[in-house]
Amino acid sequence: MELTYKDFCNEIKKGRLLGLKCEGCGKVIFPVKSFCPDCGGNKLKKIELSKRGKIKTYTVIRVAPEGFNPPYIVAIVELPEDVLVMGNLDFDPEKAGLFLLGKEVEIGYKEVPGDKYSGGGGIALLFSLVE
Amino acid sequence: MELTYKDFCNEIKKGRLLGLKCEGCGKVIFPVKSFCPDCGGNKLKKIELSKRGKIKTYTVIRVAPEGFNPPYIVAIVELPEDVLVMGNLDFDPEKAGLFLLGKEVEIGYKEVPGDKYSGGGGIALLFSLVE
Amino acid sequence: MREVAIVGVGMTNFGKHEETLLEMFGDAANEALLDAQLSPKEIEALFIGNCLGDFAEGQANISPFCASVIGLKDIPTIRVECACATATVAIREAVLTVANGVYDTVLAGGTEKTLVMGTPFATRTFAMASDSRFEGFAGITFPGAFALMAILYSREYGVPLEVLKEKMAMIAVKNHKNGAKNPKAHFRKVITIDDVKNSIMVADPLQLYDCCPFTDGAAAVVITTLEKAKRICKKPVVVAGTGLASAGAIIDQDIPRIKAREKAAKVAYAQAGMTPNDIDVCELHDCFTIAEIIATEGLGFFEHGQGWKAVDKGETDIGGKIPINPSGGLKARGHPIGATGAAQVYTIAKQLREEAGEFQVDGAKVGMIDTLGGDFSVVCNLILKRGW
Amino acid sequence: MREVAIVGVGMTNFGKHEETLLEMFGDAANEALLDAQLSPKEIEALFIGNCLGDFAEGQANISPFCASVIGLKDIPTIRVECACATATVAIREAVLTVANGVYDTVLAGGTEKTLVMGTPFATRTFAMASDSRFEGFAGITFPGAFALMAILYSREYGVPLEVLKEKMAMIAVKNHKNGAKNPKAHFRKVITIDDVKNSIMVADPLQLYDCCPFTDGAAAVVITTLEKAKRICKKPVVVAGTGLASAGAIIDQDIPRIKAREKAAKVAYAQAGMTPNDIDVCELHDCFTIAEIIATEGLGFFEHGQGWKAVDKGETDIGGKIPINPSGGLKARGHPIGATGAAQVYTIAKQLREEAGEFQVDGAKVGMIDTLGGDFSVVCNLILKRGW
């Protein structure tokens, strides 16, 4: 595929949030695919996505999967390119509330070392509120 | 089911190797089932199987699954009731050879504590050569 | 295409089981075959649902062993896995083969053990049904996914979260009230709104009593042609329509709507030649209280953004406009994930045959099954009707 | 029943992959759709094989994501798991739906990563395809199961073990020789009998070079009606027959014969109206060298107890009486378990289309696929033939 998860991780570490764009119809694609969901084309090229977006929804995970330390916030952020990304919000979970909705965030990342079931490590996007 | 694995383990610890017998056609059934493979009947009752049998085939496991310590012998033993059981042979793996085939064994057991993927502990049948 | 009917159903009690995956399936299959008054020898193929047997019991490749445990050799067997929609998908596959003459009589169902894993490990394994790369590393969980949904539902439809949470709590109360009448349910106790409000927070805004439990259990159904069904039983339950549809990761979806459900239901209704108004009783995927609200909308029982009002008016009670989860649903009957869809089919078959006992919906002639897998990424619907 | 054809095939290189399960599938599907010259928009349903995505990558419920990765929403998707026979079973299900008019054009295949788990953990997860209670606690492994088989074969048919081992080694040499010609094979190096004899003992009497490797990879096939196929491509590969059969635990079987294979093959031959003599090329389940011998007997190419002689006479070479595993087989092409069957179909389709390059079997018109799952508990066979 044009953009693999491994490349995605490497690039975010260099400060670039990557997605794909369909050369046929212009659709911005995230998460990555081998075909465009709109036109079915397979000429997709890497593009850099905005590293700012707005919180669409969030939750505080208090009962966590093995390997994760609750409480922490998981949020979905909407980018100007009309794509969604999921990640953690770097914010005190005990102070989280509906006021977070719509707030602008800067998109960074944190490394997740991975364990026995994760097929190696990866990254979680990490959102920080823009003051 | 008439005989569960849990009951099977409890009974072998009391010295009894259990199987099932079809009340319809007399078929001896092992491993346990809810219907008779011969006549399709579901009136099956517990019976005690012989604790002696003959080695039908064996191998020495030298590359083991996580949680097991190689080398060890896995063997299939044939009981007089014309059923097969699988277990470990209590014999030096380095001395194993084709001479084991057809040898008579006494059937005991060993407890296997179980781990994260085993759904609790269980038992492995343990075969000892009859002198 | 031949008309297809369910002629036997079986289900273990749901809850904590010492029995193995195979033993539970053996018991459920035994009950289903007894119900159908058929010998296992008449079963030509087996479709089994199981999600996590490998983690829970070190048992993968479960399908041939499920055949073996009911005394069968040589027959085609398949294990299907589509997260929590697993058993419904297995049953749909089975129905398609009978409808198309591949086989005449087959067995389908599901078996699952989850409690042995404990909560953190089970939570981890359940979460594997999300996209492991673009969602999993953030530590999303199933309660978490539906919590994201609840917040968004509140926002998109302008329902204040406190109001929404009150209705969600009422759904938990309703489903427990129903489950208390179901002798096979995991939870058979009535709860109050205060019980819900006082329970621990799992994933804001979902509290423990908004969530279905981890459960062990199995269920099985015998499927054959309507023609044969009419010969061998008095109350064959006809499969009038089926639908299955998928979606990608949450971030690829149009939440708070679940488009995969809307598509699957549309296909099922069209096949059955029915509309939501024709449904007399529905067992749907209330893995969380908010999930029941969204499902009742996706299935067309209420307008989008309006489903939260229904529980208030008793419209989804037994005896209401559209009884939802009279068995107690995933919330109270329990949710052994790979077996849930088969339990729903068991329940609807019993309803149509008027054998549901204390939770019977009077005169139910058409019933719907709705099962959702992953974070809204796969939904399977079945519509059943009386064949007599 | 409509005649069904394969109109596109795709396969990643087999070996070690950094790509994820979904990325590998995306690549294989891309190649298959390009081969078929179809847009993914024409795909109506997806049947995906995967065995251990949950352990290897924390990815369960993979089917909707496989659809999503090729840009599809809403379509029915199913994950099938039957241990090492997984992808063949998925393809067979796909074929049945097209044959019966449920869908016109579907995608099926498999994707698997095993190397990331490391040998002890991968060995454990593979062994989960055995009966977890009555076999698993004894520490049986897959090499172990086939080692039990090899000893028994030697004994039952009176073939001295040293003689049998020599022939087994020759099979490894043959399959490596073939694999060296296959640009997508995991191992592309020629080996000698001494290499086999000098390799470590894995499960007596099986040595390392008697065993297929752990492998990562994916493969996909586009399936449609023969009618449509004839319109869109020059060399549609017709699915002439399929068979699937099961058995219980090893101790429930009549080893050294594998009755599930004999049943599955019988059904496939009958459906195709063929006999073993009609098969020009065969990709079969040589997970271990002894497995190839037993498979050639079970499929009817040789008498029971006689298959060990074939390699000696070159009967199973490319150019022999019945070329077995010209691609290198599981032994050299590699064995990403849930993708293997799809790779076999890829290979046979290429053979029939005379696009197999250096490992082409001249004039192959009919090919057979044989895939075995678990310790002989599920076998799926397909017979493919030229549709032009």
Ligand SMILES: [Zn+2]
């Ligand atoms: Zn496009």
Ligand SMILES: [Zn+2]
């Ligand atoms: Zn009997």
